[in-house]
Amino acid sequence: MTDTTAQEAHQDRRPTPRRAGAGTRLTCLGPSAEPAFAAVTSAAVVAVTEDGALLLADLARGVDLPGGHVQRGDASPERTARRETWEEVRAELAGLVLVEVVESDYFGPDDLTYMLIYAARLLSLQPWTGGHESAGRVTLAPADFLARYQGTHPDLMRHLVTSALAALAAR
Secondary structure, eight states, rough: OOOOHHHHTTSSEEEEEOOOTTTOOOOOOOOOOOOOOOGGEEEEEEEEOOTTTTTEEEEETEESEEEEEEEEOOOOOHHHHHHHHHHHHEEEEEEEEEEEEEEOOTOOOOOOOOOOEEEEEEEEOOOOOOOOOOOOEEEHHHHHHHHOOOOHHHHHHHHHHHHHHHHHTOO
């Protein structure tokens, strides 16, 4: 693979630049929804440690679930979730359980896209080596994370964490 080809494989498949003043409708479709992979723009993981804490990425916007955009080289949303978890928190995960499919009208009502949210138990943490994806990793009890969460959709995050914990408890 040439350097150019390798760089292209690591580019977001469908970038989502920040838009000033534009609202985005997010709709939870449930884990049984099956969007085409071509319409999936991102994947994230509610990663749970052995003692029930959440493994989180320390990002410029605050602590958040490890996750991010599908890149051109990703073969599946599961691959995206695992890659992003590795890049942001240097963790390996057990089996992924899909807990929510979130539909977005970011690109307009005729161009719907999807975010897939998974739950997984932590298999191992590798030494933190730093990087461009996050400033580090943090573990917090679910309630502590939800109290500290600074994103624009706290009710959605509460739903995602609650659904993930329930899905893992049922396994």
